[in-house]
Amino acid sequence: MSYINKNGAWRSSHELKISDFGLTRRDGDNTWWQPHHPFAGTAIYMSPESISHGETRKGLDLWSLGCIVLEMYTGQRPWWHTDYKLNDLKNCHGPLIPRDLPFDAKLFLMTCFSPEADDRKDASTLVNHIFLRGDVVSKITESSPMSAKTGSNPRNITLELEKLRQRLSDMRSIFV
Known part of the structure; x- marks a missing residue:
């Protein structure tokens, strides 16, 4: 809990913070988990490489962020349009992004849902994304x-x- 307080996930101003500690690990821990053993995480929010190979890297968090942003925009869970199976999620290139989303939101989501984990940028890069800046152009x-x-x-x-x-x-x- 001291880590949470120290790093701003909990504030006395009662600001809403989105966090998930379900797949947390400490520095030095293995970056892999066994995908066929007790399944860790909520499959529809997990990246394809995490589901198929058990990888837990920065790309997993950004994929999950994209899922949350998409759900906040649409009011529906990712893959709402299909009866998905675990194998479908392993091979998926990302959930369906509705055509009527603002242009900047689509760009943000496409970055989060990049098929390659290393192409998903990092959190500090996404903070400066046009979608989060709210520029007039982005509308x-x-x-x-x-x-x-x-x-x-x-x-x-x-x-x-x-x-x-x-x-x-x-x-x-x-x-x-």
């Missing part, structure tokens, strides 16, 4: 007026986003 979705202006061509949308980012950056520099 653009496929149904926005911009999509009518640019068509569905991803390159055109990307160019328009870059122009908007530059304008926002210029505006910020005026006020700093």
